[in-house]
Amino acid sequence: MTDKKRCFAVLTGGGDCPGLNAVIRAVVKTFLQNGCDVYGVHNGFNGLVNDNLQKMDYASVSGILPRGGTILGTTNRDNPFKFAIEQEDGSIIYKDMREKVLENLRKYDIEALVVIGGDGSLNIGAQLARECGIKVVGCPKTIDNDLPCTERTFGFDTAMAMATEALDRLHTTAESHHRVMVLEVMGRYAGWIALHSGIAGGADVILLPEIPYQLDSVIAKIEQRKAAGKNFSIIVAAEGAKPEGGEMSVARLVKGSFEPIRLGGIGEKVANAIEERTGIESRCTVLGYLQRGGSPSAFDRVLSTRYGVAAAEACLRGEYNVMVSLYHDQIVTVYIQKAAAKPRQVPVDSEIIRTGRQLGICFGD
Numbered sequence: 001m002t003d004k005k006r007c008f009a010v011l012t013g014g015g016d017c018p019g020l021n022a023v024i025r026a027v028v029k030t031f032l033q034n035g036c037d038v039y040g041v042h043n044g045f046n047g048l049v050n051d052n053l054q055k056m057d058y059a060s061v062s063g064i065l066p067r068g069g070t071i072l073g074t075t076n077r078d079n080p081f082k083f084a085i086e087q088e089d090g091s092i093i094y095k096d097m098r099e100k101v102l103e104n105l106r107k108y109d110i111e112a113l114v115v116i117g118g119d120g121s122l123n124i125g126a127q128l129a130r131e132c133g134i135k136v137v138g139c140p141k142t143i144d145n146d147l148p149c150t151e152r153t154f155g156f157d158t159a160m161a162m163a164t165e166a167l168d169r170l171h172t173t174a175e176s177h178h179r180v181m182v183l184e185v186m187g188r189y190a191g192w193i194a195l196h197s198g199i200a201g202g203a204d205v206i207l208l209p210e211i212p213y214q215l216d217s218v219i220a221k222i223e224q225r226k227a228a229g230k231n232f233s234i235i236v237a238a239e240g241a242k243p244e245g246g247e248m249s250v251a252r253l254v255k256g257s258f259e260p261i262r263l264g265g266i267g268e269k270v271a272n273a274i275e276e277r278t279g280i281e282s283r284c285t286v287l288g289y290l291q292r293g294g295s296p297s298a299f300d301r302v303l304s305t306r307y308g309v310a311a312a313e314a315c316l317r318g319e320y321n322v323m324v325s326l327y328h329d330q331i332v333t334v335y336i337q338k339a340a341a342k343p344r345q346v347p348v349d350s351e352i353i354r355t356g357r358q359l360g361i362c363f364g365d
């Protein structure tokens with residue numbers, strides 16, 4: 001009599017992010033190398049509800065290491081506990097589909113699920129573990145780098161490099177036209193991308209959600225540079241930056257998404273206000289989804305691969321309801337419930353903020 005093969009599944013949830021394919025590849029290869037079966041779930045939790053699973057083999061993950069996006073597809077809308085179902089009249093009702101998830105996992109005899117996602121997907125993973133007894137291992141994905149219990153999420157390094165390149169390019173126009181150039185970057189409620197790219201790209205002003213800004217300080221910095229013979233300035237604004245006593249800029253409200261608010265517009269506001277107050281031509285560039293697309297950096301490929309192998313290894317040794325995480329350059333595991341807690345912001349008294357201040361960077365305070 002032969003031993004029954006162990007069987008696992010992997011899904012990607014939330015916004016796409018450089019390194020997703022590298023994680024999928026590492027997860028699948030590790031399971032296959034250890035004699036297990038592995039299914040890829042299409043389109044995040046939607047595929048678990050709608051039975052959209054694909055058995056993976058070496059060929060399914062061949063050549064995907066440098067590719068952006070996710071070969072499995074993703075969505076930041078489908079939550080099995082509040083699943084949107086369209087009615088005949090076009091209206092939407094929300095249903096709890098946890099039984100469907102359990103049924104499909106049983107159908108393929110899946111022992112545990114690797115959830116590659118940000119806080120929305122990890123929260124769902126944690127709820128599946130808590131309320132349905134599903135065995136889950138999380139893997140921290142997001143360009144925003146804002147997940148607690150890990151020092152790094154994969155995707156951040158690539159996004160930061162993209163934003164840095166954008167700043168290098170904006171310098172050219174800023175210098176030639178004697179303009180103020182504002183770059184709006186992503187990051188939701190955390191300023192990691194803005195802070196790191198701002199330092200790497202030599203920004204003069206960095207506006208973060210963690211430090212509400214005063215327009216007067218920003219203008220004082222620009223005027224001070226002008227007085228010193230610098231006729232241009234470079235500003236990085238995190239999409240979640242806000243003025244002191246004011247609110248974040250909301251581009252629109254989104255129904256049915258993990259994230260009900262789409263941030264955006266702060267860069268344009270800041271550029272307009274500067275031009276009005278100083279008379280210096282000011283322009284805004286919104287970097288947007290360019291930060292999320294394309295090939296992962298070498299750092300992200302390595303981190304994603306380490307996370308993928310570690311997530312599969314956790315499953316193999318039966319260590320469940322954890323997230324793999326980076327701690328002092330080692331991959332460790334932390335309880336998924338803890339990892340799915342509130343976003344990790346930039347500590348305002350951190351060494352990297354102090355570094356920026358020592359360089360004379362204005363943080364708007």
Ligand code: F6P
Pocket residue numbers: 015076118142143144186187188239257259262263292
């Ligand atoms: O979390 C990643 C992220 O790109 C954020 O930086 C941004 O606010 C958000 O996703 C945008 O999400 P969507 O894909 O819904 O526009």
